[in-house]
Amino acid sequence: MRHSFKTALLFACGLSMGGCATPTTQSVSLNANLTNDEILYQQELKLRRVMEYQQRIERIGAPLLKAALPFCEDNRTGYLGLKVDNISAWPDEYRKIALKTLELDEALKVTGVTPGSAAERADVRVGDMLLAVDGKTTIGGPGAVDDYKQMVQRAGNVSIKLDLLRGEERLTRELKPDPACNYTLHVVMDNAINAYADGQNVIITSGLIRFAESDAEVAMVLAHEIAHNAMKHLEAKQSNISAASLLDILVAAYGVNTRGLFANLGGQAFTKEFEQEADYVGLYILARADVPMNGLSDFWRRMAAESPDANSNSIFRTHPISAKRTLAIEQASAEIDGKRTRGEQLLPKAR
Numbered sequence: 001m002r003h004s005f006k007t008a009l010l011f012a013c014g015l016s017m018g019g020c021a022t023p024t025t026q027s028v029s030l031n032a033n034l035t036n037d038e039i040l041y042q043q044e045l046k047l048r049r050v051m052e053y054q055q056r057i058e059r060i061g062a063p064l065l066k067a068a069l070p071f072c073e074d075n076r077t078g079y080l081g082l083k084v085d086n087i088s089a090w091p092d093e094y095r096k097i098a099l100k101t102l103e104l105d106e107a108l109k110v111t112g113v114t115p116g117s118a119a120e121r122a123d124v125r126v127g128d129m130l131l132a133v134d135g136k137t138t139i140g141g142p143g144a145v146d147d148y149k150q151m152v153q154r155a156g157n158v159s160i161k162l163d164l165l166r167g168e169e170r171l172t173r174e175l176k177p178d179p180a181c182n183y184t185l186h187v188v189m190d191n192a193i194n195a196y197a198d199g200q201n202v203i204i205t206s207g208l209i210r211f212a213e214s215d216a217e218v219a220m221v222l223a224h225e226i227a228h229n230a231m232k233h234l235e236a237k238q239s240n241i242s243a244a245s246l247l248d249i250l251v252a253a254y255g256v257n258t259r260g261l262f263a264n265l266g267g268q269a270f271t272k273e274f275e276q277e278a279d280y281v282g283l284y285i286l287a288r289a290d291v292p293m294n295g296l297s298d299f300w301r302r303m304a305a306e307s308p309d310a311n312s313n314s315i316f317r318t319h320p321i322s323a324k325r326t327l328a329i330e331q332a333s334a335e336i337d338g339k340r341t342r343g344e345q346l347l348p349k350a351r
Contacts, residue, residue: 160174217296217299224279224282233277296333
């Protein structure tokens with residue numbers, strides 16, 4: 001029969017000469033129902049915090065997705081700046097919280113409107129119920145949010161008409177989407193200071209958002225990751241891995257198991273160069289979005305202060321050392337300022 005850890009510990013203490021030390025004061029007695037209520041309350045706070053972060057990066061990122069258009073010609077969309085939700089779109093374990101916090105039911109409800117977006121210009125508001133898209137009635141329940149997204153996607157860059165219910169008033173709003181890069185921005189709750197791109201999405205952690213001291217710093221990170229997607233760096237790395245994997249296969253034919261060594265090296269090939277390009281193109285995206293760029297290099301200096309090996313130039317590093325990266329960003333910013341002064345197009349130099 002298995003004993004609990006506490007039972008085993010008490011048994012061990014009983015065998016010892018002096019016994020085990022125990023607390024010397026009486027702890028408070030906690031009510032189980034109150035504990036469960038507190039857990040639910042903290043989950044609600046987490047949901048509200050996630051939504052705050054998500055709305056912030058949508059507000060900061062929307063102008064960047066538009067400014068990056070010259071770099072994503074084969075992956076564009078019509079951006080509405082509108083988030084629609086219902087209770088069935090949430091996993092079972094979060095529905096109780098979403099029901100209470102967002103006041104959702106099975107009908108489609110507007111839960112987010114990005115400032116300056118087509119939705120805001122058309123006076124769509126958080127809390128509006130969505131009744132129809134281009135005359136086609138929206139059906140609530142499971143899959144309704146995905147159906148709405150498909151309707152909007154089919155509309156492309158042309159105007160789209162939404163029928164809404166605001167209180168007791170039925171409204172019709174016509175939205176003209178803004179052309180933008182077709183990348184989705186996501187926040188994940190993680191204390192790590194990190195952000196990454198996967199070719200279609202840009203993901204940023206709550207830790208990085210808290211670390212950044214301004215919207216401009218958050219914008220710089222988002223622009224860097226948007227540049228990764230637009231410049232197809234993930235596809236390039238995958239291509240390098242595939243090419244290098246052929247060496248693993250060839251060597252294996254002679255009885256040598258490389259354990260994927262060449263594929264791993266292929267994945268690291270030109271990684272620093274890709275990061276440098278993302279920094280460079282990202283700054284142009286910032287400039288095209290009219291984001292203030294003064295002092296942005298201090299972000300990387302603070303990052304270096306948090307990372308003891310930031311300037312250790314190991315061959316296994318996937319990013320440039322912090323000193324080079326910081327100076328390159330300042331040089332690129334000066335290049336952009338010069339182009340502004342001369343009235344030139346804000347586009348990066350080609351090799």
